[in-house]
Amino acid sequence: MVRAISVITAVYQPRIEHLLAAWESLRGQELPAGWRWEWLVQEDGRTGVAVEVLPADERIRFGDGRPGGVAITRNLALARASGELVKNLDQDDVLTPGVLARDIAAVTGQDGVGWATSRALDLLPDGELAGFEGDPAAGRLEPGFVLDLWRENGFRLPVHPTTLCIRRELAVLLGGWMAVPGSDDTGLLLAASVVAGGFFESAVGLHYRKWPGQGSAAGSAHYEAVEWAARMKLVGERADALRGLGMRLGD
Template identity: 70%
Template sequence: MPILSVITPVYQPEPEHLMAAYESLKDQEIPSGWEWEWMLQEDGSSGVAKEILPEDERIRFGQGRKGGVAITRNLALSAAKGQLVKNLDQDDILTSGVLARDIQAIDGNDGVRWTTSRVLDLLPDGSLVGFDNDPEHGRLRTGVVVEHWRAHNFRLPVHPTTMCIERKLAVALGGWMAVPGSDDTGLLTAASVVADGFFESEVGLHYRKWPGQETAMARHTEAVEWNARMHLISERAEFLAQAVAVANR
């Protein structure tokens, strides 16, 4: 039976946020014959997530020494049983039906090996804010995403935290990229130069904006580090694209 593995790295979670993520996942309806599992991998070994969440046989808890978010995601990836893997951060909320749409986008479109969805920011007052520049619904041809990213000061046309990807492809690309922040951008850009993707125009995620999130910290946009990781992500994508071009000759 095919499985979709939802991967969530956990570190000092806000109980209310983690429960909201679980509530958004537990009632997802997916195509007949499919199952989902929730890979909750703690960056450390406090066991805090298990204390917060109710018992659910679909949840698989993991622990390890502290190594940062990318390593934590990759440890979950190593244990995931799914043919597809999807990221869900501990403070975000899935919309109804998104797992089914992810499965359909990849399973129902020949050559599509990863997919993303439209996002709404969830603000502290509970309001939702969208974006004006989402791409058109449908296939994202190989190379299009990274070309846009480079041309727009390293701003992606789709949100990397919504990505669902074939597990085999994610593993072949090294999983989430080992950089301090932007690890999901590293995986998305790499995938985008070796395989077609898909953009689902129906909202798939409410992306929580709050003071405690990593991307709200000043260190996330500190210029020297930001430039270094953008350069490395861009280089990897370039060399992967060159390798694919050589292989296709």
């Protein structure tokens, strides 16, 4: 039986060249024997832009819906995903060679691991790549590790949420991407990090594009103080509540 990893991309008013670069980075991935990937391209709206731009490929599964923001768009794709693993890929980011294979090995290769992340580099407008400090040691991350460091470091995650690969059943159990503006991936990662062990891969898995049009660009509404404080409070409280229940993957 062939196993699958579902790559989810939410699409909203994309830069065409960025979306095509994301596609190129995905179609070049080599997977372990017995695995396949599918790409769930979900539009936030119904313009048909992704269908017009991307090539006809049976591995691409298009979807659309009423405008609702990135979390709802990702969750609609999650509902359609057939893979046992789910991998996020933002419409303007680029996967590095081999990352899907490494994710598969990390999550399926050891008991109690429900999710994996990898090192990311910023892809700057001039094409240069920039790293940043604070990555944890490569290997298994025990439940609670990410949440505790997030709080200790002023709500800065020790791993990049955009690189998340997660067991689909765990993502569904947690309600998918959290319904908060701009930190839905942080909400899902923190929740997963207290109910299951994780894994950090030190090999670079993603080039995270930094450009003026991205939703989380510095100086944007993403960092408005009142809203930021509210969603950090909520994502933290949800993770605390889950930890308090004593839930563990496989229990």
